Structure formats: C-alpha cells, structure tokens
Amino acid sequence: MGKAEIFRWLLDVQPIWPVDESNGTSLAAREATTQWAKGKEAQYALNLLTGEERTKVLRFYRPSDAKLSLGSYLLKRRAISSKCKVSWPEAIISEDGNRKPCYKPLKTDGQALEFNVSHHGTLVALVGSLSKDLKLGVDIVRTNREKDHAMVMKEGFQAWANTYESVFSAREVKDIAEYVAPMHEDPQEVIRAKLRHFYTHWCLKEAYVKMTGEALLASWLKDLEFRRVQVPSPSTQEGNDWGQACKDVEIWFHGQKVNDVQLEIQAFKDDYMIATASSSVDASLSAFEELNLEKDVYH
Known part of the structure; x- marks a missing residue:
C-alpha cells in the first residue's frame, strides 16, 4: 500500500464577491452583510449552499467574515464532490463527536474524506486526504x-x-x-x-x-x-x-x-x-494549489 496523499488548496476571497462600498460607513455592519448578499456574484455562490449553511454565513456582521465563511463552505463541498465522486447535493458536510467537520458517505461503500479548513485575513485553506486512517489539521x-x-x-x-x-x-x-x-x-x-x-x-x-x-x-x-x-x-x-x-x-x-x-x-x-498537521509522518504533502473560483470551485 502506497503513502497517503494529502492535497492542499488555498482560496483568496479578497477579489471575489465584491462588497459595495458606495454607501460608505452609513450602513451598520449587519445591514452591510445583508446588502453584500444581494450582489449578483454573492447570490450565485450562496445559492450553492444549503439553507442552513446560508443562514450561518449571513450571521456574520462584517461582509469580510461572511466571505471567509462562504469560501470555507464552498471549498469543503467541492473537495467532497470532486474527491469522493458524488454530486454537489450529496456533498453534505457533517460533524464528528468533537464537532469537527467531516464527510459521512450516504452509501455504505462510499468513499470517505478526511479534511480540515482554516481561514484568516482574506485566505481560506483546506487540506484533505482519501486515506481512512489519517487525521489532518490546518491553520492560517x-x-x-x-x-x-x-x-x-x-x-x-x-x-x-x-x-x-x-x-x-x-x-x-x-x-x-x-x-x-x-x-x-x-x-x-x-x-x-x-x-x-x-x-x-x-x-x-x-x-x-x-x-x-x-x-x-x-x-x-x-x-x-x-x-x-x-x-x-x-x-x-x-x-x-x-x-x-x-x-x-x-x-x-x-x-x-x-x-x-x-x-x-x-x-x-x-x-x-x-x-x-498530519497524523502520519509518511504521508505525502502536496504543494498548496491556489484555486480559481470559476474554474476550480464552481466547476
């Protein structure tokens, strides 16, 4: 059996889902996030999430934090869908006993995915592996x-x-x-x-x-x-x-x-x-791949 392979993704949300700053500081933070969510680009991305996920994204007061949360959800669902060969609606994010996000296949013979996500500033990072025996952590x-x-x-x-x-x-x-x-x-x-x-x-x-x-x-x-x-x-x-x-x-x-x-x-x-962080010293770490929203996340 070969070494476990760990893929690593990075998404910069700064240039995407623009924030309309035409109102200056006249909008309260909560209202600013609501206004941001009405933008065409943000609406398209938000509609790719479940209702519960959208609600969690829009709880953030600042649009900058909402963008990070949105990017995190999209990366997790893209990783599950592409790596586990399931449709986007089937790429459901669950939680384990410690409330750590995970993926539990709907089918008994489905492929599991170990992953972890972190976001800070304008960056969202995801590390993942198809290995069943691996545990991963990432921080920015x-x-x-x-x-x-x-x-x-x-x-x-x-x-x-x-x-x-x-x-x-x-x-x-x-x-x-x-x-x-x-x-x-x-x-x-x-x-x-x-x-x-x-x-x-x-x-x-x-x-x-x-x-x-x-x-x-x-x-x-x-x-x-x-x-x-x-x-x-x-x-x-x-x-x-x-x-x-x-x-x-x-x-x-x-x-x-x-x-x-x-x-x-x-x-x-x-x-x-x-x-x-990887629970195996023998696992192979890929270089970080900087993702393009249109080419790598939406499709």
Whole structure:
C-alpha cells in the first residue's frame, strides 16, 4: 500500500464577491452583510449552499467574515464532490463527536474524506486526504503589525508573552519571550521578527490541536510543547508568494517526544503563515494549489 496523499488548496476571497462600498460607513455592519448578499456574484455562490449553511454565513456582521465563511463552505463541498465522486447535493458536510467537520458517505461503500479548513485575513485553506486512517489539521495566521506592535511597546515583550501562558508551556513562554531576533537597524523590524516567532508557535499548536479534533480549550494544551521552532521566511523571489517551508520542529507531549506526527509551516506573502498537521509522518504533502473560483470551485 502506497503513502497517503494529502492535497492542499488555498482560496483568496479578497477579489471575489465584491462588497459595495458606495454607501460608505452609513450602513451598520449587519445591514452591510445583508446588502453584500444581494450582489449578483454573492447570490450565485450562496445559492450553492444549503439553507442552513446560508443562514450561518449571513450571521456574520462584517461582509469580510461572511466571505471567509462562504469560501470555507464552498471549498469543503467541492473537495467532497470532486474527491469522493458524488454530486454537489450529496456533498453534505457533517460533524464528528468533537464537532469537527467531516464527510459521512450516504452509501455504505462510499468513499470517505478526511479534511480540515482554516481561514484568516482574506485566505481560506483546506487540506484533505482519501486515506481512512489519517487525521489532518490546518491553520492560517496573519501578523497584525499595528495592533501587536502597539501592545508590545506598551507592555514589553515578556509581559505580552505571559498573557498566553494558558496556551503555552512555561518553556514555550520563555522561548517566545527570550527569542533573539536577527539583527536589524530598524527596531520595529526586530519586534516584527519576534512576533513572527510567536505566531509560528501559535500556528503550529492550532494546526496540531485541530488535527486531534479538539479546540484551544483542550485541558492538555500546556502539556503539548514545541521545541526548536523555526520561523519560515517570506519569499524573496519576485512573482512568487510562497516562502520557506519548515518541518523540523520537535513535538513533545507530557515530556515525551512525539515521532508519529508530521508538522509543516510555510510562509505566504509578507504576513501569512500556514501550518499543516498530519497524523502520519509518511504521508505525502502536496504543494498548496491556489484555486480559481470559476474554474476550480464552481466547476
């Protein structure tokens, strides 16, 4: 039996389902989302969902959040339909015991699909596999320079890192707080590098936890520890948005090294990082495929 194959998709919702900003700030957030949903492009996409899914999308106050939710639903249904060879109406998204989205075939001999989705900023990522024995997790982070820089300057990096002690182990908090950033003439770039190191930790942990099916409220969060964390560098090649991919992080759980989980984190554009977690170190990770809505999602 060959290696399990993991496909990875990425959709940028920023240029699609445009938001009508002709009303400026006169519309309340809820009204803005309702107005956005009346647009021709948004209506077409929303009509591809079930009534319940549409309702969940339109609960978001901001159109930007509604767009991310819509993109997430469409990617999940496209993955189920295309990979499991079922019609769009049959590509029903279910939930497992931990409320993690999953696909349960309607037929007893139907093909199952393991998948996980994350969205942040303007990006939606989906990782999936037809392997029955695989568990997957994915997370996207985007550094918020203005907000985070202001907090660090006000409180200091040690105090700022300590606010996350419910998520990270004492060793991780120390590692984050004492991280020595590469030398730079601009002090703000030094802080940015330290923040990227923090968000690398966060993204890896989120992807791992999502793989297990639990959330960041899991009681064992502080017992899950990452060591020798490498920060992926953004691309320096013109025309290439994908930066460095790092896979050598050490995973420790309850003081024991974990050797059967594969973790990768990759830089995308200047501020994004995407982490993928797989319950098999032998599974084959494809490169991320940037999808086109018309060609790859609708058809």
